Amino acid sequence: MAKKKEIRSAYASESLFRKRLRRFRSIKRGYYSFLFIVGLYILSFFSPMLINYRALAVRYEGRIYFPALKYYPGLKFGQDVYGETNYRELKRRFKFENKGNWVLMPLYPFGPNESLTDNDPLIRLDDITDRFKFVNYLRNPADSLSEYMVNQLSPKLRADIQTAPDYLNPEKSLVKATVKEMNDILKGVSLYKLGFASDDKLSESALKRARSDPMTWNLRWLNREILSDVWPGAIVKNRQPPTPPTRFHWFGSDDRGRDVFARIFYGFNISMSFALLIVSVTYLVGISVGAALGYFGGKFDIIMQRFIEIWSSIPFLYTVIIISSIVQPNFFLLVGLLCAFGWTGLTWYIRGEFYREKARDYVHAAIAIGVNDRNIVFKHILPNALTPVIAFGPFAIVGGIASLVSLDYLGFGLPPPTPSWGELVNQGMANIFSWWLVLCPLGAMFVTLLAVVFIGEAIRQALDPREYSRLR
Amino acid sequence: MGGMTNYFIRRILLTIPTFLGITIVYFFILQIVPGGPLEQEIMKLRMGSAAFSGVGASATGGTIEAGAGTATEASQVTIPVEAMEEMKRFYGMDKPIPVRYGLWLWNVMHLDFGRSYVYAEPVWTVIKARFPISVYFGIIGFILSYLICVPLGVAKAVKHGTPFDFISSTIVFIGYSIPGWALGAVLLVLLGGGSFWNVFPLGEFRSENWMELTAWGKIEDQLYHTVLPVIAYMIGSFATLTVVMKNSLMENLGQDYVRTAFAKGIPERRVIFVHAMRNSLIPIATGIGGLLGIFFAGSYLIEKTFNINGMGLLGFESVLKRDYPVTLGFLVVGTLIRLFGNIISDICYAVIDPRIRFK
Numbered sequence: 045m046a047k048k049k050e051i052r053s054a055y056a057s058e059s060l061f062r063k064r065l066r067r068f069r070s071i072k073r074g075y076y077s078f079l080f081i082v083g084l085y086i087l088s089f090f091s092p093m094l095i096n097y098r099a100l101a102v103r104y105e106g107r108i109y110f111p112a113l114k115y116y117p118g119l120k121f122g123q124d125v126y127g128e129t130n131y132r133e134l135k136r137r138f139k140f141e142n143k144g145n146w147v148l149m150p151l152y153p154f155g156p157n158e159s160l161t162d163n164d165p166l167i168r169l170d171d172i173t174d175r176f177k178f179v180n181y182l183r184n185p186a187d188s189l190s191e192y193m194v195n196q197l198s199p200k201l202r203a204d205i206q207t208a209p210d211y212l213n214p215e216k217s218l219v220k221a222t223v224k225e226m227n228d229i230l231k232g233v234s235l236y237k238l239g240f241a242s243d244d245k246l247s248e249s250a251l252k253r254a255r256s257d258p259m260t261w262n263l264r265w266l267n268r269e270i271l272s273d274v275w276p277g278a279i280v281k282n283r284q285p286p287t288p289p290t291r292f293h294w295f296g297s298d299d300r301g302r303d304v305f306a307r308i309f310y311g312f313n314i315s316m317s318f319a320l321l322i323v324s325v326t327y328l329v330g331i332s333v334g335a336a337l338g339y340f341g342g343k344f345d346i347i348m349q350r351f352i353e354i355w356s357s358i359p360f361l362y363t364v365i366i367i368s369s370i371v372q373p374n375f376f377l378l379v380g381l382l383c384a385f386g387w388t389g390l391t392w393y394i395r396g397e398f399y400r401e402k403a404r405d406y407v408h409a410a411i412a413i414g415v416n417d418r419n420i421v422f423k424h425i426l427p428n429a430l431t432p433v434i435a436f437g438p439f440a441i442v443g444g445i446a447s448l449v450s451l452d453y454l455g456f457g458l459p460p461p462t463p464s465w466g467e468l469v470n471q472g473m474a475n476i477f478s479w480w481l482v483l484c485p486l487g488a489m490f491v492t493l494l495a496v497v498f499i500g501e502a503i504r505q506a507l508d509p510r511e512y513s514r515l516r
Numbered sequence: 517m518g519g520m521t522n523y524f525i526r527r528i529l530l531t532i533p534t535f536l537g538i539t540i541v542y543f544f545i546l547q548i549v550p551g552g553p554l555e556q557e558i559m560k561l562r563m564g565s566a567a568f569s570g571v572g573a574s575a576t577g578g579t580i581e582a583g584a585g586t587a588t589e590a591s592q593v594t595i596p597v598e599a600m601e602e603m604k605r606f607y608g609m610d611k612p613i614p615v616r617y618g619l620w621l622w623n624v625m626h627l628d629f630g631r632s633y634v635y636a637e638p639v640w641t642v643i644k645a646r647f648p649i650s651v652y653f654g655i656i657g658f659i660l661s662y663l664i665c666v667p668l669g670v671a672k673a674v675k676h677g678t679p680f681d682f683i684s685s686t687i688v689f690i691g692y693s694i695p696g697w698a699l700g701a702v703l704l705v706l707l708g709g710g711s712f713w714n715v716f717p718l719g720e721f722r723s724e725n726w727m728e729l730t731a732w733g734k735i736e737d738q739l740y741h742t743v744l745p746v747i748a749y750m751i752g753s754f755a756t757l758t759v760v761m762k763n764s765l766m767e768n769l770g771q772d773y774v775r776t777a778f779a780k781g782i783p784e785r786r787v788i789f790v791h792a793m794r795n796s797l798i799p800i801a802t803g804i805g806g807l808l809g810i811f812f813a814g815s816y817l818i819e820k821t822f823n824i825n826g827m828g829l830l831g832f833e834s835v836l837k838r839d840y841p842v843t844l845g846f847l848v849v850g851t852l853i854r855l856f857g858n859i860i861s862d863i864c865y866a867v868i869d870p871r872i873r874f875k
Contacts, residue, residue, distance in 0.1 A: 354537035357851060361816070363545070366835055370549055446695045450817055453697070454832075469701055473821065479712065482705045486698050493693035501689075 067506040074502020077495035081316075088313035095306045097155035099131040101148040154293065154303040156310045156463045160285070286471070286478040296480040299471045304480060307463035308488050314458070315465060316492070318379060319444030323437060325383045330390025331426075331433070337391070338398025339421055345395075356388040361450075368456035375458060382447060390433065397429035435507050438500030442493050449489060465489055520866060524859065531855045538851055539844070543617050546840055553633050553838045554607050620844065629845035634837050639845040643830065649721060650827040656742065657749040661757055664750075666800065669761025674788065676766060684758075691755035697817035700748030704821065707744070716744050721824050745822045749815070757800070765796040798869050 058066070069075050092112065093100065102109045104121050111131060118125035121134055135147035154160070285301035287293070295304035337345045364381055367373070373381065401407060402425065410420050451457035452466025460467070465485035472481030546552070611619070623630060629639035672681050694702075707715045717740055729737055768774065769792055777787045816828035831850070834842035 350533065350537075354534050354541070357534060357538050357854065358541065359847075359850065362831065362835065362847075365832060366545065366549065369836060442693065450695060450697070453817065454820065469698070472705065473701060476705060476708070476718065479705045482701050486694070486702055489698065490690070490694050494689060497689050497693050 064506045068502055071502040071505055074498045074500075074505075077498040078502070081492070081495045081499065084312065085316050088309065088316070091310055091313060094150050095152040095154070095156070095309055096150045097131065097153060097158045099135070099147045099149050102131070102134070102146075104145050152294075152306065154306050156302060156306040157461050158302060158306075160287075160293075160297050160301040160303060286475055286481055288478070289480050289484075295484040296478070298468060298481060299475060299478075302461075304468065304484055307468065308465065308485055310463040311465045311468075311485070312488065312492065314375070314462065315445045315448055315489075318375070318448050319441045321379050322382050322386060322444045323440045325379070326387045326390055326440070327433070327437070329383070329387040331394050331430070333387070334391040334394025335398055335421055335426070335429075338395040339402060339417070339425070341399070352388050352391060355385075356392070358385070360385040364451065365454070365456050368451070372459050373457075375462075378448075378451070378458060382444070394429055394433065398425060401425045401428055431507050435500065435504040438496045438503065442496050442500075445489065445493060445496075449485075524863060527859050527862070531852075531859070534855065535851060539621070539848065540617065542847055543620065543844065544613065546843065547613050547616065552607075553840060554603060554609050556838060557603055624848060629848070630841035632834075632839050632842045634834070634839045634842070639841045642842055643827075643845060643849065646825065646827045646830050649824065653742075653745060653749060653824075653826065656746050657753075660746065661750050661753045662800075665754055665757035666761055666797075669758045670765055670788070670793075672758065672762040673765035673769065676762075688755045688758050691751045694751070695817070696748040696750075696752050696815065697821045699751050700744060700818055700821045703744050703747065717741055718823075745818060745824060748818045748821070760799050761796065764799050765792060768792040768796045798865070801864055801868050 068078075087094070096112060098111045100110070100112050102111055102116075102121065109116060111129065116129055118127065118129040121129055123129050123134055123137075131147055131149060132153055135149060138145040138147055285297050286299045287297045287301075289296040289304075293303050293305065295308060298304055298307065333348075337348055360382075363385065367381060371377070407420060407424060410424055415424075448457060448464070449466040449469070452464040453470050454466075455470065457466060458464050465488065468481050468485040472478060472483075472485075475481060609616075620630075627640075631637060632639050632642050635642050668684060672684055675681050703716075704718065706712045708718045721741055722738060765788075769788075771792075774787060774792055777791050778784075782791075816832045818824075819826045819829045830842065831846045833839075834846060
């Protein structure tokens with residue numbers, strides 16, 4: 045039996061589809077891009093499990109809870125907050141208490157719609173701008189500053205700054221002196237008080253260990269209340285969002301304090317789904333209508349031609365903006381709008397193809413032997429007409445993603461607070477110093493589109509029966 | 517050429533129903549859409565009066581902040597009937613929609629687009645004011661695109677498969693993958709001051725102190741402002757043009773007549789540039805019809821990114837501000853340019869390629 049199959053496969057010819065698939069697989073660039081995009085897209089459907097501010101599972105007093113599925117107020121777990129539990133904080137507390145409770149957080153423990161300014165005030169020591177003003181005051185008493193503020197500085201700090209070798213660069217020496225003073229004060233303070241999960245006293249080695257614990261705060265990023273608790277007179281400022289990328293927030297935060305990496309990842313799912321939906325619908329409609337027009341022709345064709353010409357001359361961006369400024373579109377309405385304006389392109393092309401193919405000999409032969417209309421269209425003409433259309437598919441997806449990003453950039457796309465790349469870029473242009481708001485989403489879009497373009501190129505090459513002849 | 521002439525005459529005549537169809541659809545949409553200019557005027561009046569009556573001596577006029585809090589008051593403010601009638605007459609809303617359309621069309625045929633609601637100037641003046649910028653970027657983009665893409669495409673075709681081809685393909689892919697305005701935004705962040713290098717200004721057409729600069733300074737300043745937007749404009753057509761040029765030339769180089777030319781011993785240079793090139797340029801040449809569009813060049817997205825007061829910005833802001841005369845005027849001119857641009861492209865196509873015969 046096996047021998048027979050072998051012989052058969054040795055002699056059986058490869059179907060056209062198989063051959064094209066094999067060629068596609070052989071184009072490494074396109075094939076790997078395909079795997080990459082499809083893999084990432086499937087992964088993005090699991091994003092609530094991977095990137096979320098809610099814990100996946102919590103064990104508290106012997107019972108296991110699943111906060112990702114159900115809302116639990118903070119009081120339920122003994123946390124002294126109104127509203128939802130802060131699971132990151134809960135994890136820290138459980139670890140410290142060591143009572144057998146634990147919290148399982150997703151891989152990236154921040155959510156796309158979570159405003160970080162409430163939960164994690166991020167303070168950098170070199171942001172202590174008031175102290176910087178002090179140094180200036182010390183150098184130029186003419187600058188007005190309140191005596192009160194000057195007296196807030198400890199004499200030690202004042203002395204340190206004034207004797208620092210690089211006092212010409214006040215900011216630097218200020219930072220160094222402040223860090224030194226802070227370390228002196230903080231040694232001997234309980235780590236837990238400072239925002240870590242252990243109860244050691246702060247020592248050099250503890251400092252080092254604490255810095256490598258990813259679930260806790262880096263010593264340079266301290267809670268404001270805690271800091272002013274242990275360091276009286278400290279004047280620190282909350283860093284205003286948008287904040288730059290850090291070890292924990294890989295792409296920083298946007299102007300509302302939401303984590304950018306989470307928004308970009310969720311946004312990928314939305315953009316990709318958007319584009320895929322649009323391409324599917326426009327293809328379905330375009331191919332059906334185009335085939336009907338091209339094959340049956342006649343009066344119906346002439347009327348529709350005029351209609352399509354008018355319809356496709358309507359400037360699409362313009363109209364979408366008009367409609368968007370009246371009705372706040374949700375995802376599906378936007379998809380519908382873009383489909384409504386996008387189906388004409390393919391229709392025109394398919395119609396032309398069907399017209400041409402219908403005049404060819406093989407179709408005449410098929411008609412002569414009595415093949416019915418349906419079979420002629422689906423079995424004979426359609427496979428030929430579809431080949432270049434399939435090759436264009438990925439580029440249509442590129443167009444769909446670019447359209448969505450453009451619309452969001454202008455503010456006429458998806459409603460807030462939907463995570464979207466275009467909206468991030470819009471914020472970035474308003475805050476030009478926050479480069480991560482522009483470079484990160486556009487970088488993500490670039491990688492995505494590049495991969496899709498590679499796929500498109502590979503499909504085109506796989507489907508193309510000709511090999512371009514070399515010059516020599 | 518009789519048949520061809522007939523074809524083109526037919527096409528030109530057919531633009532009329534197309535044009536009418538588009539304008540009817542648009543006019544209709546704009547008239548029935550809520551939030552039109554009449555409603556906005558009414559809102560403004562209501563807010564203004566409410567603020568007056570509510571705040572008293574320290575009235576802050578028609579500020580939205582003052583008015584918003586007194587929304588209920590606002591709805592109770594009555595506007596005298598005569599004022600309402602007057603406003604309606606001003607916006608032409610006292611007549612039924614088809615009549616309004618007819619009036620508007622009649623005016624347009626006499627080249628009168630009316631006055632802008634926002635600028636209180638004739639629409640044509642408003643549009644004309646943006647022409648210089650649009651033409652400036654349009655011409656520069658057009659010339660540069662062709663100047664760069666055609667030689668690049670030829671080089672890629674001749675050196676197909678070499679590292680040069682791969683590298684330039686990568687650049688072409690990049691150009692295709694990222695929309696022009698996105699590249700502009702990235703360039704601005706990287707090169708426009710801010711967190712990285714400060715090479716180019718942050719946008720706008722000219723610096724504020726342009727008038728005070730020396731002649732050379734003026735030119736330099738203008739150039740500095742031009743570079744990034746032009747790159748943003750070009751990147752889209754850059755990718756497509758190069759690829760079209762390359763594929764077209766390669767297809768021709770595979771033809772028999774080229775093989776014959778080589779067999780005859782003609783040097784390679786001559787074969788490519790004299791024999792194959794002419795045929796390869798056909799798809800490129802049909803883009804000449806787009807030349808007409810330079811008068812209307814201006815992508816809203818790029819202009820928004822760079823803060824340039826161009827044609828694109830005019831078009832979209834007029835929609836946002838419900839400035840109907842300008843919107844419709846913009847639409848008319850844009851549509852006509854596009855329709856005739858298509859026809860010119862087809863004429864070029866027919867003239868250059870004798871094999872093309874339209875029915």
